[in-house]
Amino acid sequence: MLSQKEPIERHVLSVLVDNEPGVLGRVVGLFSGRGYNIESLTVSEIEHDKHRSRITIVTSGTPAIIDQIEAQLGRLVPVHRVVDLSNSGPMVERELALIKVAGKGEIRAEALRLAEAFRARVMDATIESFVFELTGKSDKLDQFISLMLPLGLVEVSRTGVAAISRGPKGM
Amino acid sequence: MAKKIAKQQMTGAEIVVRALLDQGVDTIFGYPGGAVLPIYDALFQQNELQHILARHEQGATHSAEGYARSTGKVGVVLVTSGPGATNAVTGMVDALMDSIPLVVITGQVPTHLIGTDAFQECDTVGITRAATKHNYLVKDVNDLARILHEAFYVARSGRPGPVLVDIPKDLQFAAGLYTGPENVSHPTYQPRVKGDEDRIRAAVELMASARKPVFYTGGGIINSGPEASEALRELVHATGFPITSTLMGLGAFPASDKQWLGMLGMHGTYEANHTMHDCDVMICLGARFDDRVTGRVDAFSPGSKKIHVDIDPSSINKIIKVDIPIIGDVGNVIKEMLRLWKDEKKKADKDALKDWWKQIGRWRSRKSLNYTGSKNIIKPQYAVERLYEATKGRETYVTTEVGQHQMWAAQYYHFEQPNRWMTSGGLGTMGYGLPAAIGAQVAHPDALVCCIAGEASVLMNMQEMSTATQFRLPIKVFILNNEYMGMVRQWQQLLHGARYSQSYSEALPDFVKLAEAYGGKGIRCEDPAELDQKIQEMLDYDGPVLFDCRVEKVENCFPMIPSGKAHNDMILGDAAAAEDIGSVISEEGKVLV
Numbered sequence: 001m002l003s004q005k006e007p008i009e010r011h012v013l014s015v016l017v018d019n020e021p022g023v024l025g026r027v028v029g030l031f032s033g034r035g036y037n038i039e040s041l042t043v044s045e046i047e048h049d050k051h052r053s054r055i056t057i058v059t060s061g062t063p064a065i066i067d068q069i070e071a072q073l074g075r076l077v078p079v080h081r082v083v084d085l086s087n088s089g090p091m092v093e094r095e096l097a098l099i100k101v102a103g104k105g106e107i108r109a110e111a112l113r114l115a116e117a118f119r120a121r122v123m124d125a126t127i128e129s130f131v132f133e134l135t136g137k138s139d140k141l142d143q144f145i146s147l148m149l150p151l152g153l154v155e156v157s158r159t160g161v162a163a164i165s166r167g168p169k170g171m
Numbered sequence: 172m173a174k175k176i177a178k179q180q181m182t183g184a185e186i187v188v189r190a191l192l193d194q195g196v197d198t199i200f201g202y203p204g205g206a207v208l209p210i211y212d213a214l215f216q217q218n219e220l221q222h223i224l225a226r227h228e229q230g231a232t233h234s235a236e237g238y239a240r241s242t243g244k245v246g247v248v249l250v251t252s253g254p255g256a257t258n259a260v261t262g263m264v265d266a267l268m269d270s271i272p273l274v275v276i277t278g279q280v281p282t283h284l285i286g287t288d289a290f291q292e293c294d295t296v297g298i299t300r301a302a303t304k305h306n307y308l309v310k311d312v313n314d315l316a317r318i319l320h321e322a323f324y325v326a327r328s329g330r331p332g333p334v335l336v337d338i339p340k341d342l343q344f345a346a347g348l349y350t351g352p353e354n355v356s357h358p359t360y361q362p363r364v365k366g367d368e369d370r371i372r373a374a375v376e377l378m379a380s381a382r383k384p385v386f387y388t389g390g391g392i393i394n395s396g397p398e399a400s401e402a403l404r405e406l407v408h409a410t411g412f413p414i415t416s417t418l419m420g421l422g423a424f425p426a427s428d429k430q431w432l433g434m435l436g437m438h439g440t441y442e443a444n445h446t447m448h449d450c451d452v453m454i455c456l457g458a459r460f461d462d463r464v465t466g467r468v469d470a471f472s473p474g475s476k477k478i479h480v481d482i483d484p485s486s487i488n489k490i491i492k493v494d495i496p497i498i499g500d501v502g503n504v505i506k507e508m509l510r511l512w513k514d515e516k517k518k519a520d521k522d523a524l525k526d527w528w529k530q531i532g533r534w535r536s537r538k539s540l541n542y543t544g545s546k547n548i549i550k551p552q553y554a555v556e557r558l559y560e561a562t563k564g565r566e567t568y569v570t571t572e573v574g575q576h577q578m579w580a581a582q583y584y585h586f587e588q589p590n591r592w593m594t595s596g597g598l599g600t601m602g603y604g605l606p607a608a609i610g611a612q613v614a615h616p617d618a619l620v621c622c623i624a625g626e627a628s629v630l631m632n633m634q635e636m637s638t639a640t641q642f643r644l645p646i647k648v649f650i651l652n653n654e655y656m657g658m659v660r661q662w663q664q665l666l667h668g669a670r671y672s673q674s675y676s677e678a679l680p681d682f683v684k685l686a687e688a689y690g691g692k693g694i695r696c697e698d699p700a701e702l703d704q705k706i707q708e709m710l711d712y713d714g715p716v717l718f719d720c721r722v723e724k725v726e727n728c729f730p731m732i733p734s735g736k737a738h739n740d741m742i743l744g745d746a747a748a749a750e751d752i753g754s755v756i757s758e759e760g761k762v763l764v
Contacts, residue, residue, distance in 0.1 A: 018359060021308065026300060033301050064488060071485035077305040077325055077360045 006062035010039070011086040012093060012163045013070065014171055018078040019045050019053040026076050027055060036061060036069050040095075040138070040160035052080070058138075058161050083171045090166040096159045097141045102129040103152030111151040118144045129154070178350060183312045183343040184209035187276065190319035192219055193352050196247050198238060198613055199223070200231040204251025205291060206278030209343035211249075223613055223642060226634040228255050230606040232262020233632065236271050237610025240593045241568050243396055245326050246610065248275040253291030256298070256337075261600060263302040263333040268597025269419060270394055272331035274322050275299075279308070281341040295337045304332030305360075309339065312347030320355040329362030330483040331394055362482060366499030366507060374454070374478045374495045375511045381452035382523035383530075384412040387435065387464075390419030390596065391457020391481060391501045393589045399502025400424070400589045403456065406509045411519050413531055415443035417458050419596040422586035432531070433540075436464040437732050438578040441539035441741055442531055447472050448738035449530070455479045457501035460490040461597070462763075470737035480504045539730040539743050540582055549699050551576065551651045551722040555583040555623065558649055561706045566618040567591065568611040572604035572628030575657035575728045580623040602631030605648060609635055612644040619647070619710065626652040626719075627676050636689035639715040647709050648717050650682060653724045661727045666761055686717035695719040735760025 017023045024043055031038050039058040046054045059069060066084065073082045085091045099120070101111045108128070115122065115132050118140070124131035129152075134144055138161060145156055165171065181189065187210050191199065198221045203211045214222055225231035228250045235246030246266075250259050256277045266273045280289040296308045305325050307318050315338065322334040378384060386407055392399045400423045407414050407430055414424050415435040424431060433440035435447055444466075447453065453475045458464070465471045468490060477493040479486075480501050487496040497504055511517070542552045555576075569584055570593040571577040577594055586592050593611060595603040608622040622629070629650055639646050651657075659674040683693030692712050696705040696719070709716045729744035733756045 021310075022296060022300065022306075025297070029300055064492075068485060068489055071487070071489075075483065075485050077357065080359045 006064060008060055008062060009066065009086070010058065010060045011066050011084055012091065012161060013057045013059060013073070014083045014085055014163065015055040015057065015073055016080040016171065017053050017055060017076075018080070019051040020078055023053070023078045024055070026078070027057075027073065030072055030076065031059070031069075034068075034072065036065065042160040042162055056160070056162050081171060085163050085165055088165060091163050092166060093137055093161055093163040094135055095138050095141055095161050096133065096135045097145070098123065098157045099132045099134065099145060099148055100129060100154040100156075101132070101148050101152045102154050104128050107151050111148060114144070114147050114151070120144065178348055180346050181349050182209065182213070183315055183338065183345050183347060184213035186312070186315045186347060186349050187319065187338070187343070188213045188217060188220060189349055190316050190352070191247060194245070194320065194323045196245070197221060199247040199249050200225055200234045200238070200610065201249030202228050202231055202251070202255060204255050204278065206252035206280055206340045207249060207255075207276075207343070209340065210276070210278070210338075222249075223609070224638060225606065226637050227632065228258035229261050229602065230609075230632050230635040230638065232259045232273065232275065233265065233600070233603050233606035234610035234613070234635070234638075235273055236262065236266050236269075236603075237570060237593050237607030238614045239271050239273060239610075240393075240607070241590050241611040242614045243590060245272040245274055245323055248273060250275070251278045251291065252280055252295065253293045255291075256293060256295040260299060260302050261598075263299060263335065265595055265598040265600045265603060266333040267302060267304060269595065270331050270390060271333070272326040273333035274319075274326050275303075275333055275335045277335060277337045278343070279337045279339040282310070282339045283341070285339065295335070299335050302333070303335045306335040306337065308337045309342055312342045312345040315342065315347060316350045317355070320350075320352040321357055323352070324355050324357060325360060329360070363498050364482070364500040364503055366480065366497040366504040368507075370495055370497045371504060371507050372511060374497060375508055375515070375517060377452055377476055377478060377495065378410060378412075378454060378508075378512070379517040379519065381412070382520055383450045383527045384410070384452040384454065384519070384524075385446045385450040386412055386414035386454050386456065387416075387447060387458055388414060388420045388423055388456045389417040389458025392420055392423040395457065395500055395502035397589055399457075399505060402502060402505040402509055406505055406512065409509060409512055411524055412454075413446055413528070415439070415446065417461065417464055417596070418581055418594060420458060421581060421592045422589045425587040426585035427587060434581050436461075437466070438582065438728055438730065440582075441537045441730055441743065442534035444732065444738040444741055445534045446531055450475045453477045455493070456505065457481065459486045462490070465490060466732045466740075467735055467737045472738070537743065539741070542726075542729075542744055545723065546699060549696065549702060549720060549722045551579050551653065551726055552583050553699065554649075554651055554702065554720050554722055555579050557702050558621065558623070558706055559584045561703065561710060562619055562621065566615070568593070568608075568615060568618055568620045570594065570604040570607040570611060570620070570622045572622070572624040573599045573601045574625045574628055574659075575653075575661065575726075576623055576625040576628075576651040578728045579651070584623070601628040605629055605632050605646070606635045606638075608646040608648070609638055609642075609644055612639075612646050613642065620644075621647045621649055624648055624650045625657060626650050626654065626679060626682070627656040630680075633685070636686070636691060636715060636717070640690040643714070645712070645714050645716075648715070649709070650717060650719055651722050652679075652682070652719050653722050653726065654679065655724060657726075658728065660725070664727070665733070666756060682717045682719035686715070689715070691715035691717060693717050693719065695721065697721040733760055734763040
């Protein structure tokens with residue numbers, strides 16, 4: 001097959017769509033129906049007057065599969081543009097996580113010290129818990145969450161990746 | 172006419188009828204029900220739109236496909252909510268796979284009941300999201316006209332396909348503003364029609380340097396319109412290259428032409444497949460390297476440079492990596508290729524081409540479509556040949572069901588013109604042929620429309636015979652009756668030790684009596700000597716006919732590229748008889764479909 005000998009790569013795709021009912025369903029259905037991976041997906045309206053939304057998808061596959069994903073997304077009627085940010089120069093990639101940790105005494109103090117080291121912000125505090133907010137690349141979030149695990153990690157909420165290219169040009 | 176009253180208040184149901192008329196629709200296929208009653212009421216009060224009543228919504232969609240494929244126009248379907256919509260799904264996926272333009276209008280429960288599990292409610296847009304090119308749920312009656320016009324635009328432009336518009340019943344009653352179809356486009360959906368000039372130039376250079384070229388063409392040429400077929404003929408003649416086609420593309424190039432190699436692929440000719448395998452330049456026009464065409468992908472035409480013209484960017488490099496991809500309308504690109512070829516006085520390498528044709532002649536001499544005849548039993552290939560001989564001089568449209576008979580029809584019935592051959596290629600939908608014949612006959616009332624069928628397939632939508640009778644559609648259903656789901660039986664013989672699990676057509680109806688029960692004519696033929704005369708009897712009858720042609724029961728469809736094999740690993744009928752074919756297919760091949 002065309003695709004099987006090539007290495008699997010991680011790619012970040014930006015998809016500009018009409019914000020109409022079902023558009024997210026079309027995108028997600030395309031990925032599930034054709035067997036592509038979604039590692040993360042974020043979506044929000046970005047231009048209210050024009051009803052435009054931007055979807056950021058982190059996916060993985062061989063270069064041929066990534067090309068197919070791009071072409072298949074481009075085929076959807078409400079899709080304006082698809083840009084493979086991983087293939088178009090340097091980019092900024094960010095994710096936000098809310099992390100709840102519960103504990104008392106030294107464990108609690110240790111969690112706060114680590115949070116400071118990671119520049120996480122305290123969004124909520126009780127005598128026996130914290131909610132931290134942390135923004136950064138996904139692997140930094142992963143690392144912080146794994147450190148919180150023995151310190152009373154209760155739950156995590158992550159936004160998924162938002163990304164944009166560096167420099168003056170838009171997509 | 173409508174254009175003078177571009178903006179006008181009317182009910183949603185009236186908007187539907189007006190929009191269809193303004194789109195140039197003269198015929199729709201459908202079935203009424205609770206959620207489309209207002210639209211049926213609006214239809215009742217006008218005389219311009221003809222409604223063909225199907226007997227099942229799947230039949231309506233296939234009829235609309237037959238109408239669309241035989242005319243090049245958009246086929247229109249009107250069905251109710253819930254089961255009406257779900258029954259239409261198979262036809263929509265069929266149209267999606269074969270790139271057939273359809274607009275399917277479904278009724279929906281009233282807006283305030285959506286989401287309450289109301290009677291005959293289903294999530295139609297959710298269910299059909301993957302079954303359509305695009306779909307809409309109308310939420311405001313003032314958007315209805317725009318959405319309908321947009322639906323036609325999306326269905327027919329770019330790579331054509333089915334588009335569904337779901338209209339809640341309250342909007343059909345509500346009054347809204349009608350807007351005409353003028354300047355309808357879509358803000359984002361703007362398919363590219365013109366091919367990249369530099370790439371076309373590079374393609375023409377490559378063609379001129381070819382020593383062993385081949386044109387590999389597909390359904391895209393038919394979809395592009397009759398002009399594309401005309402341009403293709405000119406280009407093929409100007410270059411002197413051999414040409415083959417997919418199942419979907421038959422008729423774009425005349426089968427009687429010297430440069431025609433026959434169909435390629437799993438049941439294609441020996442010469443077509445070997446030419447593909449050994450060529451040095453492949454010019455793929457409006458075809459998509461389907462698995463039925465390529466055989467084993469890593470052994471597909473290993474030594475060739477490939478040019479691929481397709482209007483759908485996702486078809487490029489999907490299965491086979493190509494050297495010169497050109498995105499655009501295939502008719503447009505062929506014309507441009509032809510212009511460059513002539514303007515720059517390109518010449519094919521004559522000596523090389525002569526040797527190439529010599530080699531092709533050697534492959535042709537294997538006569539891969541030969542079969543063993545019989546004086547006692549009607550061979551299915553013979554039946555198709557005789558049908559062809561009896562009908563070739565006439566304006567004939569041929570549809571098929573799916574299975575062995577479909578392949579025999581493709582191999583032994585020969586097409587000279589586009590839009591004359593309608594078969595379910597991508598989805599392989601049994602039950603397609605009879606309703607598709609109805610659609611083609613509605614579009615061409617004076618032409619001869621034949622459905623070449625199998626006895627198992629045709630039963631899947633047999634109820635549509637009632638439609639044929641009601642509308643006096645004299646379709647000729649030519650059933651190659653071998654009392655088996657023949658292709659299933661063939662694969663069971665080849666791959667599953669001849670254990671014929673559930674593939675015998677037990678308890679078949681008497682097709683002659685069945686035809687009569689539907690108000691048509693039934694003819695049975697069991698003797699090769701009577702075949703011609705009975706075919707003539709069928710053709711002479713002015714009304715729908717079921718022709719029960721009793722053929723050899725265990726005939727296999729050859730030549731064949733076994734699953735998982737390359738083009739040059741074809742097996743021919745005579746070789747197949749001599750050895751155990753099951754042993755030819757590898758374990759990996761058995762897993763493939």
